[in-house]
Amino acid sequence: xTYTAETWPIxxxxxxxxxxDSHGGPIQDADPSEWARQLGLVRxxxxxxxxxxxxxxxxxxxxPERLAVFKRVLEDSGLTIPxxxxxRRSVMDPERGAEYLDYSHRLLDNAAELGVGIVSYGxxxxxxxxxxxxLWFWLADGWKDDFTPEVRDRAVTMIRDLAxxxxxxxxxxxxxxxxxxxxxxxxxxxxxxADVDHPACGLNPDIGNLVRLHRxxxxxxxxxxxxxxxxxxxxxxxxxxxxxxxxxxYTSFPLPMEYGVINYRSVITQAVAGGFTGPFLCxxxxxxxxxxxxxxxxxIRSILSTIL
Amino acid sequence: xTYTAETWPIxxxxxxxxxxDSHGGPIQDADPSEWARQLGLVRxxxxxxxxxxxxxxxxxxxxPERLAVFKRVLEDSGLTIPxxxxxRRSVMDPERGAEYLDYSHRLLDNAAELGVGIVSYGxxxxxxxxxxxxLWFWLADGWKDDFTPEVRDRAVTMIRDLAxxxxxxxxxxxxxxxxxxxxxxxxxxxxxxADVDHPACGLNPDIGNLVRLHRxxxxxxxxxxxxxxxxxxxxxxxxxxxxxxxxxxYTSFPLPMEYGVINYRSVITQAVAGGFTGPFLCxxxxxxxxxxxxxxxxxIRSILSTIL
Amino acid sequence: xTYTAETWPIxxxxxxxxxxDSHGGPIQDADPSEWARQLGLVRxxxxxxxxxxxxxxxxxxxxPERLAVFKRVLEDSGLTIPxxxxxRRSVMDPERGAEYLDYSHRLLDNAAELGVGIVSYGxxxxxxxxxxxxLWFWLADGWKDDFTPEVRDRAVTMIRDLAxxxxxxxxxxxxxxxxxxxxxxxxxxxxxxADVDHPACGLNPDIGNLVRLHRxxxxxxxxxxxxxxxxxxxxxxxxxxxxxxxxxxYTSFPLPMEYGVINYRSVITQAVAGGFTGPFLCxxxxxxxxxxxxxxxxxIRSILSTIL
Numbered sequence: 001x002t003y004t005a006e007t008w009p010i011x012x013x014x015x016x017x018x019x020x021d022s023h024g025g026p027i028q029d030a031d032p033s034e035w036a037r038q039l040g041l042v043r044x045x046x047x048x049x050x051x052x053x054x055x056x057x058x059x060x061x062x063x064p065e066r067l068a069v070f071k072r073v074l075e076d077s078g079l080t081i082p083x084x085x086x087x088r089r090s091v092m093d094p095e096r097g098a099e100y101l102d103y104s105h106r107l108l109d110n111a112a113e114l115g116v117g118i119v120s121y122g123x124x125x126x127x128x129x130x131x132x133x134x135l136w137f138w139l140a141d142g143w144k145d146d147f148t149p150e151v152r153d154r155a156v157t158m159i160r161d162l163a164x165x166x167x168x169x170x171x172x173x174x175x176x177x178x179x180x181x182x183x184x185x186x187x188x189x190x191x192x193x194a195d196v197d198h199p200a201c202g203l204n205p206d207i208g209n210l211v212r213l214h215r216x217x218x219x220x221x222x223x224x225x226x227x228x229x230x231x232x233x234x235x236x237x238x239x240x241x242x243x244x245x246x247x248x249x250y251t252s253f254p255l256p257m258e259y260g261v262i263n264y265r266s267v268i269t270q271a272v273a274g275g276f277t278g279p280f281l282c283x284x285x286x287x288x289x290x291x292x293x294x295x296x297x298x299x300i301r302s303i304l305s306t307i308l
Numbered sequence: 309x310t311y312t313a314e315t316w317p318i319x320x321x322x323x324x325x326x327x328x329d330s331h332g333g334p335i336q337d338a339d340p341s342e343w344a345r346q347l348g349l350v351r352x353x354x355x356x357x358x359x360x361x362x363x364x365x366x367x368x369x370x371x372p373e374r375l376a377v378f379k380r381v382l383e384d385s386g387l388t389i390p391x392x393x394x395x396r397r398s399v400m401d402p403e404r405g406a407e408y409l410d411y412s413h414r415l416l417d418n419a420a421e422l423g424v425g426i427v428s429y430g431x432x433x434x435x436x437x438x439x440x441x442x443l444w445f446w447l448a449d450g451w452k453d454d455f456t457p458e459v460r461d462r463a464v465t466m467i468r469d470l471a472x473x474x475x476x477x478x479x480x481x482x483x484x485x486x487x488x489x490x491x492x493x494x495x496x497x498x499x500x501x502a503d504v505d506h507p508a509c510g511l512n513p514d515i516g517n518l519v520r521l522h523r524x525x526x527x528x529x530x531x532x533x534x535x536x537x538x539x540x541x542x543x544x545x546x547x548x549x550x551x552x553x554x555x556x557x558y559t560s561f562p563l564p565m566e567y568g569v570i571n572y573r574s575v576i577t578q579a580v581a582g583g584f585t586g587p588f589l590c591x592x593x594x595x596x597x598x599x600x601x602x603x604x605x606x607x608i609r610s611i612l613s614t615i616l
Numbered sequence: 617x618t619y620t621a622e623t624w625p626i627x628x629x630x631x632x633x634x635x636x637d638s639h640g641g642p643i644q645d646a647d648p649s650e651w652a653r654q655l656g657l658v659r660x661x662x663x664x665x666x667x668x669x670x671x672x673x674x675x676x677x678x679x680p681e682r683l684a685v686f687k688r689v690l691e692d693s694g695l696t697i698p699x700x701x702x703x704r705r706s707v708m709d710p711e712r713g714a715e716y717l718d719y720s721h722r723l724l725d726n727a728a729e730l731g732v733g734i735v736s737y738g739x740x741x742x743x744x745x746x747x748x749x750x751l752w753f754w755l756a757d758g759w760k761d762d763f764t765p766e767v768r769d770r771a772v773t774m775i776r777d778l779a780x781x782x783x784x785x786x787x788x789x790x791x792x793x794x795x796x797x798x799x800x801x802x803x804x805x806x807x808x809x810a811d812v813d814h815p816a817c818g819l820n821p822d823i824g825n826l827v828r829l830h831r832x833x834x835x836x837x838x839x840x841x842x843x844x845x846x847x848x849x850x851x852x853x854x855x856x857x858x859x860x861x862x863x864x865x866y867t868s869f870p871l872p873m874e875y876g877v878i879n880y881r882s883v884i885t886q887a888v889a890g891g892f893t894g895p896f897l898c899x900x901x902x903x904x905x906x907x908x909x910x911x912x913x914x915x916i917r918s919i920l921s922t923i924l
Contacts, residue, residue, distance in 0.1 A: 045614075135569075139552075214552055214553070238903070240869040242867045242869055243750075245755055246830065246865070246866075247557065248554065249863060249865040251552065251559045253549075253561075255567060256567065259871060259872065259908070261902050262903070263905070266904070286571070287566065291610075292567070299907075447859060522862065552865075557860040557862070558862075559858045559865075563856075563875060594856075594879070595854070595876055595878070598881060600875070
């Protein structure tokens with residue numbers, strides 16, 4: 001299947017909608033008209049694809065009946081799902097790891113039911129208290145994975161099991177890069193992938209997660225050089241960044257993709273030239289996330305139109 | 309009167325024009341062609357409404373003859389005035405309070421002459437020397453209102469008098485939120501309004517004034533939750549903001565509404581759902597204020613078009 | 617020759633393309649199809665003018681044969697060159713000054729061959745090691761010119777020689793303002809120009825180079841008041857800027873012209889009213905330089921359309 005600039009799947013994250021319906025109840029259990037209302041806004045902003053990030057509706061937890069309803073609402077909305085992202089449901093969670101592992105497997109099957117070819121997992125965990133209170137959650141420290149070989153090996157095995165399951169379903173899984181996890185730096189991510197060693201497991205090179213940190217970063221170009229060859233799904237977002245050498249102070253801000261420190265024109269061109277054919281997911285924190293995501297989608301299509 | 313996304317009044321602030329005409333003389337006393345020239349640019353940028361912020365022409369100080377001329381120039385320019393904002397003319401000014409109080413009352417009558425339904429007042433005062441010298445005036449401390457009960461009571465009384473006067477004219481007044489004044493935090497603003505206790509007095513929830521400060525801020529959502537129910541006029545502008553926890557350094561920048569920390573898509577939706585029917589005023593500091601204001605107007609209309 | 621908003625020359629800098637062709641070889645020596653490919657993208661982004669910044673192809677080092685080929689490729693691409701900028705090839709370079717002086721003169725003649733009326737020179741030199749390693753090169757100190765009278769006099773003489781050469785060719789030269797050089801502040805730049813004292817030598821008031829620095833800056837308006845009367849070429853780019861008074865920390869970021877601290881609507885209006893008729897050059901660092909340059913070009917034309 002070959003995409004054009006107009007048909008390349010570029011999904012909107014449902015993250016900005018939070019987890020509530022218009023009456024304040026959980027969107028997970030809401031009337032289908034509530035799903036339709038929120039998806040309708042996404043469609044009205046010009047999206048043709050959506051990723052029902054699981055902070056919104058957990059597709060993996062829908063009963064067969066509700067899943068059928070969800071599928072119908074989605075069709076009526078004019079949106080398709082190229083991939084589903086999980087968020088903060090690490091199989092390595094010290095309290096709920098087993099539960100999240102079950103959920104991760106269930107999600108593959110429900111995703112297959114919707115015809116979804118990719119599911120994205122990560123090792124980032126629930127917010128620390130400091131993260132919950134910070135102006136931006138990335139300003140505070142969160143979970144740090146345990147790199148002790150036997151612990152990391154368990155993670156490798158569980159991810160390989162998910163990849164095998166995905167392969168049986170005709171799907172792929174993607175690992176979202178996130179600081180202080182097994183896939184928190186390009187080198188660590190590539191090494192982890194090599195240990196998983198399964199053709200149905202790729203990377204989600206969400207380098208935006210890294211350039212916003214108030215700490216030194218690896219040069220952006222080398223981060224993409226290392227990770228793009230392994231990418232099968234791509235969370236895209238951007239930040240500006242500055243460092244004051246006199247005081248040691250860092251600054252970073254979320255901005256539209258076109259304006260941040262990552263030169264997406266250049267790295268998307270590089271990715272496509274290198275064979276990347278995965279979907280894009282537009283995310284944005286702070287400000288008008290939906291509006292910026294819609295703008296970012298148009299921006300990606302404009303870049304694709306100069307290179308395809 | 310019910311507005312559509314196209315007719316909702318969204319005014320351009322005349323603040324970016326400063327106070328001079330093309331010959332360097334005061335725009336207040338300028339030839340009407342000078343008013344026409346500056347209003348013409350506003351119209352050419354696509355605005356249909358304008359707020360003649362009183363750093364530009366002080367409508368309250370126009371003689372009956374000049375007011376009639378002003379009205380005609382305005383009609384010829386294709387612009388209408390939904391509201392007039394005063395700036396740094398607090399009735400609590402220790403030197404000029406009495407003068408500003410007279411002016412505030414005069415302005416209501418001249419505004420009525422122009423068919424203007426809302427006048428916005430505030431307690432922020434003339435720049436301190438540090439504010440005049442700073443890169444951005446909000447980086448330095450300015451006037452701080454005296455919260456001693458008897459002093460604050462005087463303010464309450466004078467504002468109530470203005471509200472009564474406005475009501476007799478068939479108008480409303482609005483109080484602009486500004487740090488370190490009686491309406492400098494959501495709680496203080498709501499309490500002040502309760503003490504004024506007059507149906508013709510509402511709030512101007514200019515939360516942009518607060519999110520740019522280099523000091524801790526209240527969560528943005530709770531600030532709007534508290535103040536939007538009282539809003540009858542709305543100065544809108546946006547900033548990005550960061551905090552470096554290691555050094556304690558704050559950073560903030562003016563940016564187009566769509567890109568700043570305030571999610572205007574969300575709070576405009578919330579305001580309209582809650583019954584807000586007041587005009588918007590587009591302001592912007594630094595950079596190309598007029599260009600950004602025009603962009604912000606289009607952005608507000610695009611949001612309104614998805615919710616009306 | 618009188619320009620309209622549509623015809624005023626607004627060039628794209630070739631700087632974002634670096635110095636390599638698609639095979640990793642030097643673009644200087646590349647096959648003409650490689651030049652055509654990179655110029656083609658510039659044209660596709662809507663530019664009609666280009667400045668082959670000499671970090672890309674050094675026009676001054678092309679043989680007569682290659683220069684003829686370059687001219688043909690340019691014509692085929694639909695682009696013209698209003699001016700050529702040199703970068704980091706100061707005639708005062710302690711090691712390579714003589715070589716760069718020769719190059720500077722050669723460039724005038726080759727530029728004349730292409731019908732180019734302006735060449736821009738500067739005293740900024742190759743990156744220091746700290747500049748090479750910094751997130752943004754302007755965060756670290758670079759070369760500082762020697763203001764000893766006899767040393768500076770040598771610079772004045774060499775620049776006057778270039779101006780005389782340019783005049784004989786029917787061209788002009790422009791000096792790019794850059795911190796810590798002889799033309800590093802408005803006062804120093806105007807004084808240097810007065811000492812060169814030649815009608816074919818003007819200023820390139822690239823104030824963007826100054827507002828991004830992590831040090832105190834002169835008020836932006838006074839910088840333009842002093843330098844615009846001498847401008848004959850104009851590198852335009854913009855930055856946002858903040859200062860934290862509590863910690864002494866500075867922050868600055870590259871942003872589209874419309875959003876930075878320089879109000880280009882205002883200073884372009886001022887320049888044109890004062891008689892500026894030179895070309896503009898769009899530059900941008902970090903992020904998607906080409907995309908932002910294209911956006912900046914449209915922005916300049918929109919401003920010109922309201923004042924011409």
